[in-house]
Amino acid sequence: MPTLKSKTFAAATISGLLFQSVPIAAEMSDLQRDTVVRRACEAAIWAIPAVSVYDIELSLQRDAGADFGTLGYMSEPMDSRHGFLTANDVTPYTFGGLTTKDGPIVIEVPPAADKAAFFGTITNGWQVPLADVGTTGSDEGKGGKYLILPPGYDGDVPEDGYYVLQSNTYGVHFAFRPVAKNGGTHEDQAAYAQTLQWYPLAQADNPPPTKFVDVKQNPVNTLPVYDLTYFTDMNAVIQREPVLEQDKVMMAMLASLGMVRGQPFEPDAEMQEALLEGLQCAYGTMQEHFITKSVIPIWEDKQWGVWDFAEGQPEAGFPYVSDEMVLIDDRAGGSYSWITYLPKNLGGGTFYLTGLNDSEGAPLNGTDTYKLTVPADTPADDFWSVIVYSMQSKGFVTGNERVGLATPNLPDMQVNEDGSADVYFAPEPPEGLESNWIPTGEDFFLLFRLYGPSDGWIESGWKLPDVDNVSP
Structure with a gap:
C-alpha cells in the first residue's frame, strides 16, 4: 500500500451536520492503525483455508x-x-x-x-x-x-x-x-x-x-507461516481467484489493507508492522478456538476427545456456509488452522482420538515425561498409530527422527505381559525404553488413530487410557 500522503478532505454536510476540513497526516493515526490491526486479524482468520492449501501447492515449486x-x-x-x-x-x-x-x-x-x-x-x-x-x-x-x-x-x-x-x-x-x-x-x-x-x-x-x-527425497514445508508471507500468500489467492458473493464485505476490508485485485500489494514498513500485529491476533484467536472448542470428550471419565465440527457441516460436506452466515471461526480455529482436506463424506476407515491434556487435565508440555498404555485389544482391524504434533505449528515436532509409533513398531518395542505397550513422550528417552519413546521438547498434542476401527467398538465399552505424567 502506498504511504499515506498529506491531503485535506473538503467540508461535507451529512444529515445537517457540518464536518470541517480534516488533514490526514503522512503517518497513520492511532485510529487508522487500530483499524488496520483489526481488519488484518479478521482477514487472516477468514483466509486460512485458502492460504493453507495454497501453501501446499507453493511448497512443491519452492521446496x-x-x-x-x-x-x-x-x-x-x-x-x-x-x-x-x-x-x-x-x-x-x-x-x-x-x-x-x-x-x-x-x-x-x-x-x-x-x-x-x-x-x-x-x-x-x-x-x-x-x-x-x-x-x-x-x-x-x-x-x-x-x-x-x-x-x-x-x-x-x-x-x-x-x-x-x-x-x-x-x-x-x-x-x-x-x-x-x-x-x-x-x-x-x-x-x-x-x-x-x-x-x-x-x-x-x-x-x-x-x-x-x-517429496520424500525433496522434503517440503507446506505449513502456513505467521509472518508477512501469510499476507503475500493471501494476496496471491485474491489475485487469481474469482470473488465469491459471500466474501464481498471482506474484499472491502482487504482494500483498506492495500490488497486489491489487479493492483500490486506493497505495504510500507508502518503497514507491515500493523499487519503483523493483526496476524498475531488471528493466530491467538485460532489457537484459543482449537484448544477450547475444537475437541469434546468422547468419554466422561477420560481426557481423550473427538473433533467437534460446527453443527450440520459434516452432513453438508463442509462448505462452512449456512443459510445465515459464513462460519469463519469454525472453519479456521475449528479446522483449517490445524487440519487439511476434510472429506465430503465422513468415515473412511479411520477414527481419530485427540489428546490435549494428561490424566489430571493439565496441558501436555515439552519438558515432562508422559506414559500412554495402549491396550492389546485396541479395536483397530488394520493398526493403531499415535503421533506427537507441535502445539505451535500443528505439524510434526521438528528435529526428531521419530514422530510417532504404531502397531508395525510393536516387534521392536518392549511389550507388557498382557500384550499392552507403554508409549513414552518426553524430551529424552526413559532409560532402557528408547524403542517405546516419541521425542517431544516443546508443547504438544496427540492424535491417536484407529485404522480400520472394529465394528461396534464405541458401544463395546473399550476406552483408551489417559496419558499419565510420570516425570521423576
Missing part, C-alpha cells in the same frame, strides 16, 4: 523445484523434515494444486490395485470438498475420471464417462493416500501413486504424461 502442475508423491511416508498440518507418518501421500483457469481439467483416478488403493478428496481453492475418491469415494475403488469445470463454464460437457464437478474457484487441490493392502509395501504404494493422471479436458484424446516429484 521441491517442481513446475506448476507437477504432482508430489512419496516413496516412503513423511518424517519430521516435512511440514504438513497433522499429517500421518504411516501412509505416504500424493498431492497437488491445479487450475481450471484455461478450461476444464480431468483427474483420472486408477482402479484399486492388488497392493494399494487411493483414499482422499478433491477440493476447491477454499478447501470446500468437491468429491471423495477411491474405495470410499464416488468411484468406489473402480477408478474414474473426475471432470472439474471452472466457474461460470458454459461449454460442452461430455455426457458419459466422467464424474462432473462444478467448482466456484479456479484452484483445484487434492491429497490422496495410496493405502497399502494385501501386504503391500511402500514401493507398491509409490508405484500405484504414479498411475494417477491429470490433464486438460481439451487433451483427453491424447493426454500428456503426468509429472511427479518424490
